[in-house]
Amino acid sequence: MAVKVTSIRGFNDVLPVDSGLWSHIEGNARKVFATYGFSEVRLPVLEKTDLFLRSIGDTTDIIEKQMYTFTDLHGDSLTLRPEGTASLVRAYIEGKLYTEPVARLFYTGPMFRYERPQKGRYRQFYQIGAEVLGEDSPVLDAEIIEMLWVLMNALGVDGVEIEVNSLGCSACRPVYKERLLGFLREKTDCLCENCARRIETNPLRALDCKVEGCKEATAQAPSVVDSLCQACSEHFSGLKEALELRGVPFKVNSRMVRGLDYYTRTTFEVTARAGGALGAQNAVAAGGRYDGLVEELGGPATACFGFAIGMERLAMLVDKTLAKKPPLAYLIPMGEKARTKAATLSRGLRELGQRVIVDYRGGALKGCMKRADRVSADFALILGDDEIEAGTVTIKNMKEGGQTSLDLKSPAVVAAHIGGNVGN
Incomplete structure (x- = not known):
C-alpha cells in the first residue's frame, strides 16, 4: 500500500x-x-x-x-x-x-x-x-x-x-514611549525574554504580552491615553x-x-x-x-x-x-427508461434551485435508500416501472416518513412539495 x-x-x-x-x-x-x-x-x-x-x-x-x-x-x-x-x-x-x-x-x-x-x-x-x-x-x-x-x-x-x-x-506616541520605557527599564528582570530583548525597540509590545510575569510587571504601567x-x-x-x-x-x-x-x-x-x-x-x-x-x-x-x-x-x-441548506432530494431511477426520465426531472428541479443527487449505481431499491440516508437526503424520489407507466414520481420523506406520488412532468409541483415539507 x-x-x-x-x-x-x-x-x-x-x-x-x-x-x-x-x-x-x-x-x-x-x-x-x-x-x-x-x-x-x-x-x-x-x-x-x-x-x-x-x-x-x-x-x-x-x-x-x-x-x-x-x-x-x-x-x-x-x-x-x-x-x-x-x-x-x-x-x-x-x-x-x-x-x-x-x-x-x-x-x-x-x-x-x-x-x-x-x-x-x-x-x-x-x-x-x-x-x-x-x-x-x-x-x-x-x-x-x-x-x-x-x-x-x-x-x-x-x-x-x-x-x-x-x-x-x-x-x-514618542512621548508615551519614553514614559513607558522609563517604567519598563526598572522592570526588566521581571519581563520575559522577548519583551526584555525588545524593550528599547518596541516597548509597547510588553503591554500585549500574554506571559503572566509580564502582565504582573506592567500592571501599573503608565496609560497611553494620559499622553x-x-x-x-x-x-x-x-x-x-x-x-x-x-x-x-x-x-x-x-x-x-x-x-x-x-x-x-x-x-x-x-x-x-x-x-x-x-x-x-x-x-x-x-x-x-x-x-x-x-x-x-x-x-x-x-x-x-x-x-x-x-x-x-x-x-x-x-x-x-443556522447555516440551513435547501432540502436535498435523492433521485433513484430503477432501469434505463427511468434514467432518461430522471435526467429530465433532475434538470427541471435544478433550474428551480432544488438540490438533487441522482443515484447512478443502481441495484436493489433497499441499497439505493441506504445511500440516500448516508448523504442525509431529506427526500428520496423513486422512479420505477410502475411510476414510469403512471407518469408519476414517488416522493418519500426520509426524515419523518410518509410518501406521496406527483406528476413526473411537473418539476415545479415536485419542488414545491419538497421545499414546503422539509422540517414540517
Missing part, C-alpha cells in the same frame, strides 16, 4: 460538515458590508517580502519569526501574506483607487503565519477584512465598529464585548461619543495595543465570552486606524481605518444549525 500523504501541520481542510457554516458567515458578512457601501477586492496570497517589511514593523513577532518567505527562481524574495491590510493598501495604490474620495473595501481569504498551532489559531487561517481609505473622522471609526457589532448580532454570537483604545499619533496630544484626545473622545450615540456597547482598555506597528489613534478588539470555545485567547476580530501606511508604501497621505475577523474563531461561536 502506498504511503498516505497528509496535510501540513497547522494547515487544515474545511470539509462539507463545516463549509456550509463558513458560507453562512461569509454570506452574512457580504450582506452587512453591502449595507454600509463596501465593495469586494480579491487579493493575491503571495507578495513581495518588502511589502511586509515596510508595513508591519521590524520588531514584531510576524517579521521576526512567523513569515513564510522564500526566494523564487529569479532571486526575488516572496512571502505568503501574514495579514491582509498591507496587501489591500498595495492594491489601493497600484490600482490608483485614491482618485476616488473614499474607498470602502473588503476581502476574504487565507493568511499564513508560522506559529504554534492551537485551538482557533493555525498556520493557515482565514480572515474577513474591511477597510475604509480616505476618511479620518472618529465618527467613521464608530460606524465601522458598529458594522462589525451588527454582523456579530446577525450571526447570533453571544457575549460580544468591544474594547477600544487610542495609540496616539507620530507627535504624541495623548490635544488632537488625538479629541479624536478619541469623538469616537466614544459616536459609539454611545449609536448604542454600541464598549469599554476603554488603555493597555490594549496591536501587534502591527502601522496602527495610529483608534485601536479596538472584539471578544466573546465563549465558555472556553476559543481556547486561551478569546479575540474574534480586531483593527484600528493606520493613517500613515498608504504614504509609507508610496501612495498619497491617506487616512485609513479597518479590521479583520478570524474565520476559524468566529465559526466556533456560530450555531451550525
Whole structure:
C-alpha cells in the first residue's frame, strides 16, 4: 500500500460538515458590508517580502519569526501574506483607487503565519477584512465598529464585548514611549525574554504580552491615553461619543495595543465570552486606524481605518444549525427508461434551485435508500416501472416518513412539495 500523504501541520481542510457554516458567515458578512457601501477586492496570497517589511514593523513577532518567505527562481524574495491590510493598501495604490474620495473595501481569504498551532489559531487561517481609505473622522471609526457589532448580532454570537483604545499619533506616541520605557527599564528582570530583548525597540509590545510575569510587571504601567496630544484626545473622545450615540456597547482598555506597528489613534478588539470555545485567547476580530501606511508604501497621505475577523474563531461561536441548506432530494431511477426520465426531472428541479443527487449505481431499491440516508437526503424520489407507466414520481420523506406520488412532468409541483415539507 502506498504511503498516505497528509496535510501540513497547522494547515487544515474545511470539509462539507463545516463549509456550509463558513458560507453562512461569509454570506452574512457580504450582506452587512453591502449595507454600509463596501465593495469586494480579491487579493493575491503571495507578495513581495518588502511589502511586509515596510508595513508591519521590524520588531514584531510576524517579521521576526512567523513569515513564510522564500526566494523564487529569479532571486526575488516572496512571502505568503501574514495579514491582509498591507496587501489591500498595495492594491489601493497600484490600482490608483485614491482618485476616488473614499474607498470602502473588503476581502476574504487565507493568511499564513508560522506559529504554534492551537485551538482557533493555525498556520493557515482565514480572515474577513474591511477597510475604509480616505476618511479620518472618529465618527467613521464608530460606524465601522458598529458594522462589525451588527454582523456579530446577525450571526447570533453571544457575549460580544468591544474594547477600544487610542495609540496616539507620530507627535504624541514618542512621548508615551519614553514614559513607558522609563517604567519598563526598572522592570526588566521581571519581563520575559522577548519583551526584555525588545524593550528599547518596541516597548509597547510588553503591554500585549500574554506571559503572566509580564502582565504582573506592567500592571501599573503608565496609560497611553494620559499622553495623548490635544488632537488625538479629541479624536478619541469623538469616537466614544459616536459609539454611545449609536448604542454600541464598549469599554476603554488603555493597555490594549496591536501587534502591527502601522496602527495610529483608534485601536479596538472584539471578544466573546465563549465558555472556553476559543481556547486561551478569546479575540474574534480586531483593527484600528493606520493613517500613515498608504504614504509609507508610496501612495498619497491617506487616512485609513479597518479590521479583520478570524474565520476559524468566529465559526466556533456560530450555531451550525443556522447555516440551513435547501432540502436535498435523492433521485433513484430503477432501469434505463427511468434514467432518461430522471435526467429530465433532475434538470427541471435544478433550474428551480432544488438540490438533487441522482443515484447512478443502481441495484436493489433497499441499497439505493441506504445511500440516500448516508448523504442525509431529506427526500428520496423513486422512479420505477410502475411510476414510469403512471407518469408519476414517488416522493418519500426520509426524515419523518410518509410518501406521496406527483406528476413526473411537473418539476415545479415536485419542488414545491419538497421545499414546503422539509422540517414540517
